[in-house]
Each structure stands twice: as structure tokens, then as C-alpha cells.
Amino acid sequence: MRTSARQRSLNRFAGLGLKYIILLSLIAVMMVPVATAVLGSLRTTGEFLAQPFGLPQREIQWQNYLGILGDDAFWRAFLNSVTITFGVMSLNLVLASMLAFVFSRIEFKGRGLLFNILSFGLLFPLVVAILPIFIQVRQLNLINSLWGVILPLVAFGLPGSVIILRGFFKAIPRELEDAAYIDGCSRVSFFLYILIPMARPALAAVATLQIISGWNEYFLPLLVLNDPKLWPLPLGMMQFQGQFGTNWSSVMAYVTILMIPAIVFYIFAEKYIVTGLTGGELKG
């Protein structure tokens, strides 16, 4: 029996409606903790404890935010985070693109071996080697220096970045390179003036992943930085929570302050994050 056109469009709407109901209820459940933090930060701790999920009954408690934003410790942590993030991103980008260039464009004996050694690094998360890294950082006199955080993070990020960039560099046609060389272009200028501009989307993907890794890192600064003045935001957040843990509204304000840049950055960089994580397969 053939279903009528009317029946079919009815089915379509029912299917779509069901999809929305499932997805929106899931999103609602998922977002409750986030909304709780935002709403909690706008109320007093008393209100929050009486009714964790609810709109402000009295006036909005901006002082929860002002207390944090007026504190030097927060801005110091912010600046440290920016320094670490910028250092990790730029150094990783420069070193990884140079390595990826050699691994994708210059043939030489031992290239495969070198590349395999580097890829081997993918198997080691920082957590596994944290102990000897700490000792290495100490031997290099980098304890209590932001470099002691930046350099190991760059080193551990290199294998992943090189693999992403190498894939992109490889995809650029050989003929282009030959033409450039015939025109008298040197290897270095081919790299700087042709390859790098062409690989901008891949570089952006690598940069965003490195920004996330630098901004979020908690473990390494915890070990390497003993001086609270050098702590980045994740450690600042932990310290704040330790000090004002019972003042729930203030902690939620701190959490909200840190969630906002993450969401804004994500919305702007979504394309690159998605490219970086899925190897360029997923399109908007």
C-alpha cells in the first residue's frame, strides 16, 4: 500500500519532532550544571544553598564578580595564563611547521626513522613522564620559571602538531614546488612564502589546539611553579576554591568568569578546533 503524500509529510514532522524532543531534553540536562554556576554567581550563597537552581530573588549580587575582578591575584594569574598560552602556541607552531616541512618535502636518509621517533611521543601523555620531567626542569634551573611549563608543553605537543601539518604539506602539489625551484626559489623561501601561507587553515587548527592545551594545563604548573605569583588560572582557581570554598556564590562567579572566555573562544575557533580534532574531515 502506498502512503499518501500527506501521511508522509506527517511522518516527517513526527520524526523531526521526536528528534528535537530527545536532543533538547538531553541538552537541558547537560546544561543544568552550567546554568547553575551562572545563576549561582548572581545570588548570595544563602539563596544558592536554599535553592541551587533558580533566578535571583533579590538584587543581582555583582559583588561576587567585583570581588574577583578587583583582586590582583586574579589578574596576575590571567597574565601568567596568557604568557604560557602564547608561548606554547607560538613556539609549537614555529618548531612543528619546520619539522613538518622537512618530513613532508625533503627526502633524506633517516627521515622515516626520525619521524617514527617523533610519533613515538604520541604514546606518552605528560602524566606518564611528569616525574622525570620535573627532575629535568630542575636540572635546567627552570623551577619557578614559566619556561619550565612552556618548554615541556611544547615538546609534548610537537608530535601531534607535526602529524597534522605534515598531512597538509603533503597535499600541496609537487609541481608547485618544482616550479618554485625552477624560478630560483630556495627551499627556505618556498617554505616561508609559499607553503606557510597555503597551510593557514592547518596552522590555525594546530594553534587552537595548542592554545587550549596551554590555557588548561594544571599538572605541570602545579609541580614546577612553587611561587603563587606565577600561577596560571587553573591553579588560581584551585587556590581560590581552597580559600573561599564555603562561599559558593564567589566560587561559581570564578567558574563563570573562566567559562565565558572558553565558550567565546570556542565559538570563534570552532571551525579550526573541529578541523584539528577530526583531521579536516568534518565540515560545518
Next chain:
Amino acid sequence: MTVLPLPHTVEPQLVRDQQTTQFNKWLTIALFTIPGMLLFILFVLIPIFQSVQFSLYRWDGFGGLTEENYVEFGNYTRLLNHDIFQSAVSHSLLVIFGSLMIQLPLALGLALLVGRGELPGRKWLRTILFIPYVFSEVITAILWLYVLHPNGLINKMMGSLLPDYNSVGWLGDRNLALIAIFAVLTWKYFGFFMLLYMAGLQGIPQDLEDAARLDGAQEFQVLRFITLPLLGSTIRLTIFLSVLGGFQQFVLVWVLTQGGPVNSTELIATYLYKFGISRFNLGYGSAVAVVLFLLTLVFSLSYQRLFMRQDFEYEAS
């Protein structure tokens, strides 16, 4: 046109040219690889080999490694016989098992729901579902610390829904803490796997599924016999990443429970931190790190050999 043989007199010049290009090539290689490789060797390779060396000593991290400190495999036998380490391994395996059984199917289901077919607002739905993944582990953990608190969101909500409800300390109860942690892990990471599945789904030609439907296949048959098999390489990759991620889990658990109460949420990495680093047993901690590394290495190599070989071959072609 025939190629004229070059006169003999030109040859030395040619050889010299070739030598300079060879020199230039190696100079470029050296300039481009040395800085990166040096950093990699300094902070990745040397520390890894040092772990192995340190693990053979009883060492607090100060002073040299001496013959009196040498304990051979003492750290390893102590470690493998330590009941807390054994339970840490089993907790890590439980988390991994849970991820494979709950987190990945959830992510796959959502990817099927969001990733294909008619769905206005698809991009926004995907963006929102991915949001927990963009928060740092510390923010996530602190947020959930308050959600799971005895006076926190979940208990208050349950209390208002059920009149006889008694508050539960989700993270303070030995039997519940690991489950609570698993819920947080799922909340944070499912979006990442959903994204990978969506990428995989985009690679499957729609015509194939349409053809099957025309031939009278039911939706679940299309899913079972066409979509899922074609998604095979993505599924194998997500299993791989999920297992590795499970072994390496640290920050979230550390901030939420520090492995407690009474070691009931101890994972391999929190054990490493607690018994190795914070007690200055660097030799012992290195032994934990080596075991953790061997676990990941054996898993990665055998998994890639057994299940992912065809994917690599496919990629290479």
C-alpha cells in the same frame, strides 16, 4: 632533438654544484629539525628513559643515584603487591569499560541523530553538545564538586521531587564516588567522540543507504549492515582513544576526590602522584610510570596490529 653529451670539461663544475646543493639541503634539514628535535629529546625522550633508570632505585629525588640505593626490581615487586595499586588498576579498567559501554554508544547515537538527515539548526545543536569538552578539567571538576555536594544541586533537586529523599554525599561514599566520577567524565568527553563520529558519517555516501532503503531495508537494517560497517574505522579509532584516555585520566579525579574516599576512586595516575611524587618516592613513582607506560604501549601496539591495520593501509593508499 637529441641530447648532446656534455663535454668532459664541464664535469668538475657540475660536481661542485651538486656538492653545494647537497650541502644546502643538509643545512636546511639541520636548521629545521634540530631545534624541535632537541626540545623533544630534552623533555620527552630523556625523561622517559630516565623513568626506567630511576625506577630501579629507592630515591627521593635529591642527591645522586648510588649503589646503596639500587634496589633492582624491588619497586616493581612492592608495587605489584600493593593492594591499593591493584585496585587503582581495576578502577582504571572499570572507567575504560564504562566509557566503551556507555560513553561511546551515547556519542554514536547522538552523532546519528544530529549528524544526518533533515534537522534545521544542526550546527547549533552540535555546538551546544560539544561545549562541556571546551572547559578545562579544573573548571569542570570544581563545577561538579558543587553539583555533587551533599547540599548541592542534585541532592536538592531530588529532595524537592521525592519527599522522603535523604541527601547522598556522591563523592564521599565509597560505593558511589567512582560512578559519580564516571558521570562527570561522560559529561565532559562525549562531545569529542560525537564529533569524530559525525566526521566519519560525513564520509559515508548517502546513495548507498538510499539504495538499501529502496530495496526495502528497514532503518535498523540500514544502520546495522551499511552505516555501522562503513563507520568501522572511526569506531576503531574512538575505542583506541577512549582506552588511552582512560589510562591517562588524572586532573578531573584529582580535583574531585584525590582518589578517595579510602582509595575508592584511585586511578593509576592518581596513585602515581600520591605515592610517588607527593611523598618524594621518585624511584617508586617512576616504577608506576613505567608500568603505566607499558600498559599503554602494549595496548596501542597490539590494538593497532589487530584492528587498525586496515585503516592505516587504507589511508596510505
